[in-house]
Amino acid sequence: MDEFQEILQDFLVESFELVEKLDEDLVELENTPEDLELLNGIFRVAHTVKGASSFLNFDVLTHLTHHMEDVLNKARHGDLIITPDIMDVVLESIDLMKALLNTIRDTSADAGIDVSGCVARLDKISGGTGEVDTPVSQAAPAQEEEVASEVVEAEEDELDYDNMSDDDVEAEIARLLSQRQDEDKAKRAAKIAAGEKVPEAPSVSEENESEKEETPKTKPVSTPVPVTPTPAVKVETPKANAKAAAPAKRAPATVEQTIRVDVKRLDHLMNLIGELVLAKNRLIKINDDVEERYEGEEFLEELNQVVSIVSLVTTDLQIAVMKTRMLPIGKVFNKFPRMIRDLTRELNKKMELEISGEDTELDKSIVEEIGDPLVHIIRNSCDHGVEMPDVRLAAGKSETGTIKLKAYNEGNAIVIQIDDDGKGLDVDMLKGKCVEKNLITEKEADNMSDKEAFALIFKPGFSTAAAVTNVSGRGVGMDVVKTNIEKVNGIIDIDSELSVGTSIKLKIPLTLAIIQALLVGVQEEHYAIPLASVLETVRISTDEIYTVEGRSVMRLRDDVLSLVHIGDIFEVERILDSSEHAYVVVLGLGTQKLGLIVDSLVGQEEIVIKSLGDYLKGIEGIAGATIRGDGGVTLIVDVVALMEIAKGVKATVTSESSASQLTHEKTKASDYTIMIVDDSKTDRMIMRKALEPLGVTLVEAADGQEALNILKQGDYNFDAMLVDIEMPRMDGYSLATEIKKYNRYKNLPLIAVTSRTGKSDRMRGVESGMVEYITKPYSADYLSSVVQRNVNFKSEFL
């Protein structure tokens, strides 16, 4: 049973692949009914499915495919011209075939689907009349049908042997078996299969050709194959005749060169790599720390080497796994020719689909996500975009509307573009509809740019169609597009010109999980900006920033770039003094550009995107979070949203950040607060004793670090600080330098109290921002008077 299951699995996977290709080919066939290579390819698909299904005892499927094969065979031999009506029946039978395959996948049996009606119609076609039965014939008595199908089955057995020689059957078995054997055996078996199978395909067609004495047109395609001597060349020959071989997808070489892997395993692998990347970042961070601490030690060299190898291999590994997950976007595009064809007939319009770039590769999870949005967009283009043939002619366009579907790489993303040459989007009509449906207010409508108006079509509940049709008009579709594309961090860009056409661009990142990011600092916070959106970074001085109409701008070469401070967007409190220089990260999105002012550039890092979870999802401007080398969390900037927010932010860049020192009116002596920083408890006591008579509030800290923490907490408003110079962890000079970085404490008087009396010590004190220098020992009165002077102590409190 297990063996059967495995064979069944292989059969299903292969069949689904074949059927997918079939749809595309058939539609193409309708346009070029004379294309023999295509016909041969399609015929072989039906044949392959039939062969395998009869081997696996799926009678209904065999029955159906057999009759399909009959029709196709006729067409192949020129006895039948494929008309749209015939094609409808053939397509219907393929739909049935898909349904059957689905049933088989779910239940391991092909019962429950009635194919007799379709078979009857197929029979009628192959009967030579070329006419198509109306579906009424389905109502034929069941008994008769049974008899008919029995007869057909009997026939089919014979036919089966005709079409499938013993060799073929054996090759089929060998191939199926070989797939589930272990690697060595698989290789050997495959070679045998390859040896037997390559002549097989042509032998089928040659048999038929000789039978029916067909035109020699197919000969050049099939003849070279049996002649080729070695297996290696055999593999190549079908490739040379790619057109002929491709539809059948039966190049024997593929058996050896690919293995099918459960997606779950790949997902798991990707998660593991994500963790590995985080660990690698951590390792690099530790390496840096160690380097700083043990500078010049020999083992550092070695550690450095190991760290770089690990990081190199991790990156390569990540790329390799990413590549294994890549699928050509053609997988999604394949179903559209059929869709367009059906829509053409349904809507009575004339439409053509041009596909290009179907080889462009995308991460599997993304390929799965974009299928639905594309269906909606294309349906929309067909229904609302492309006009009726007469309207088109009247407008001086060609009768047939063209929808172009193309995919191409752009930087770290791929772009899928859907263009139609239909009537385009009417901005005023869009606005009107939205106001009518209360989706926007009239005022909003008036202030809207064209681009913003185009984006209205993505509003839930919006529809331009006057009536709900089978195809679209429910006002759900485009909302789905937006949600799905946003789910994969994609960007949608719409362009449209009235009566010329509409172009929708979907820009989608290659992969979801791991991205390159630029880390920037603002005050004490860090943010990660996806590198894909960063065009460049520039360092400017603050006087290069101008204000125009309340917005900051700067001149960047020949352009004027509007600026926004990241701190204004993310409500960062400006505690630290901003320096004269700033860094501008130039962000690009479509045609939009924006300069983001940051305090510092930290560096480039590979980051693993983690979601903020349900509780915090949907925060404007934040796309997610990542965990950094030091274990901290860094937020990832959502560039799209940021551009939106930036529009509403007024400039505060040039205006002096007014974290102003509120001069609290002192009403009593204890309103004065003074911090004593000294590592010696005795010294602190002496200072306390000297100042207590004043009645001021005293706060003590044992070293610079502690003092800084107290300042940061902001529980007190200090009026002065007494600072010892020699302290553990952070000395007085460093403390003074740190304190001066804070806007709020820039003018806080720092009084050095030290036993260091050297001139250079005094100089350093002045440099680091100390205003007074008291040398130990000192008299209590002296200390008190210095403090009083520096805090402007009001004499009435004495």
Add this chain to the structure above:
Amino acid sequence: MSDKLKQIINKQNDQQNETLDQSDDIVQLVGFIIGEEEYAVPILSIQEIIKPIEWTRVPQTPQYVLGVFNLRGSVIPLIDLRVKFGLGAKNNDDETRFFVLKQGDDVAGFVIDRLTMALRIKKTDIGPAPETRAGDESMIDGVGKQADRILTILKVNKLLERDF
């Protein structure tokens, strides 16, 4: 020695029997203090309780959302219950803890002032929430009565629900 052992075993047996007898009627809670009052949540909703660690501020959130922190590789939101309950923010001290609550896929950390104890309380000792607010809206599940005090039992799903 053996007497002591016996005693312990007996005690344990008693306890077990008690649990078995009344498992339906007993609720296990963990109590904690915010400001002046004691609150409690069901013990099973607690994923873990940790000492304060560093967190990252998240912009455009209400004041009570402090930000996010890294709990062994997961990014988890951090909510200050003091602020949420309308008390002023307070600096973390030795007794401050992060309560990581979990229900389904929703996880969040909550800052509390101090832990009290794990306690077992009879269902009959739990009164309904004071009817100041409509039942579903209220964050209070009920009021537990102990010999010497009362504690407010909070709804975990309400705590984990985003309300901004």
